Amino acid sequence: MENQSQQTEKTVSIFQSNTAKMMLVGFLALVLLIPLEFVKDLIRERSERKKEVVDEVAELWGKDILFYGPILKIPYKSFDEYNVTNPKSNITTIERKSSIKYAYFFPEKLNNKSNVKKNTSLKRGIYNNVVFTANMQFDGHFGKPNFEKLNIKSEDLLWNSASIVVKTTNLKSIKSDLNINLNNQKLNFESKSEEDTIYGTLESDKFDYHTLAKTDAIKFNFEMQYNGSKSIKFLPIGKTSKVSVDSDWDSPSFEGAFAANDTTKSITKKGFHADWKILDINRSFSQQHLDKIPNLNEYAFGVKLIETVDEYQQNERASKYGFLVIGLTFLVFFLIQSISKIGIHIFQYSMIGLALIMFYTLLISITEHSSFKLAYIIAGIAVITMITLYSTSILNNKKFATFIGLALSALYTFIYVIIQLESYALLVGSIGLFAILGAVMYFSRKIDWSSN
Known part of the structure; x- marks a missing residue:
């Protein structure tokens, strides 16, 4: 009886470990690539529709x-x-x-x-x-x-x-x-x-x-x-x-x-x-x-x-950074969870991921009726506000929620700058990713990965 209790406790501890949580969150990030691809297909479809209309007008005009x-x-x-x-x-x-x-x-x-x-x-x-x-x-x-x-x-x-x-x-x-x-x-x-x-x-x-x-x-x-x-x-x-x-x-x-x-x-x-x-x-x-x-x-x-760079090219370039946004956002939540010992359910991660994907559907729909810059600002504010408010309720800590809001703002601003750049996009992107990696290494240095 005692051996069975120890075995059950050991099994629970394995699935509650940081490694298991990280693997589960990583798997969820990969699953979210499916709806992200649907969004990319939507952008390509709208872009093809624009080409058809442009060709039709050119045929009539000259x-x-x-x-x-x-x-x-x-x-x-x-x-x-x-x-x-x-x-x-x-x-x-x-x-x-x-x-x-x-x-x-x-x-x-x-x-x-x-x-x-x-x-x-x-x-x-x-x-x-x-x-x-x-x-x-x-x-x-x-x-x-x-x-x-x-x-x-x-x-x-x-x-x-x-x-x-x-x-x-x-x-x-x-x-x-x-x-x-x-x-x-x-x-x-x-x-x-x-x-x-x-x-x-x-x-x-x-x-x-x-x-x-x-x-x-x-x-x-x-x-x-x-x-x-x-x-x-x-x-x-x-x-x-x-x-x-x-x-x-x-x-x-x-x-x-x-x-x-x-x-x-x-x-x-x-x-x-x-x-x-x-x-x-x-x-x-x-x-x-x-x-x-x-x-x-x-x-x-x-x-x-x-x-x-027309609006659909800009949207397509923005969507290519979708997995980076999802991965880094999940990483921020995971680090907060590991440092503060606050439990975040996989369902809550799913809601956050879907909100991040909604950014791109908002972006493409608003861009078609305004400028890309204005659409990016509106979609960014909407998604960041939603995730920040949601973080306040699930973390019960305004400090952490404010940090998440600032981190997402910095991330979306960084991606917007890369999209606008042409000659220096690769250089700025590489430097930015290097800085993000350094920040992750700094904040995760004291986490005890062997603990439950």
């Missing part, structure tokens, strides 16, 4: 702009010779068959000035969209075409059927009159249906090259207004290409085959300015082409208008 032109197009006659044998006389003769082909010439100088203004009024539901209106001005001149280099005889050229071609990815979002001035002669553009799936094609009225080119150069200028989204890019087809972009967007990403001029580039909270100057020696394609206009997308350059 997509990315990629501009390719203007290009001088001159038709010529091409002759093919065939051997034709008469079946009766068995005599073979040579016949010539003509067809119309085209030669394309890029400009000697191509200048562009673009003013890009964001549109903040286009909102679908709770989602904002990165859309803009681009006012683009072009000018420059074409040099004298060198047909000898292309092995085309002058008598085969159809000088009176010359035209100007412009290719762009965004025909339907052009919002201005389509015309071009060539040596002060105004020509209208018309859209052409072609097999090119990348670009839409605009071609001017036909003109007589000799009549228009009284000098060796044909000067041009024209304007276009676009509705676009996300990015605006150009192809440097001029022998000398100059592009200047001004915008009220404060978070540009300059990308493409050529970098903007560092000496004139500027980015402020009010917007940005960028200049490019590209010479023919900077890229490896010719100024004249036969039969078709080449695909030169690899030489595109320009600017992408971005949201540096």
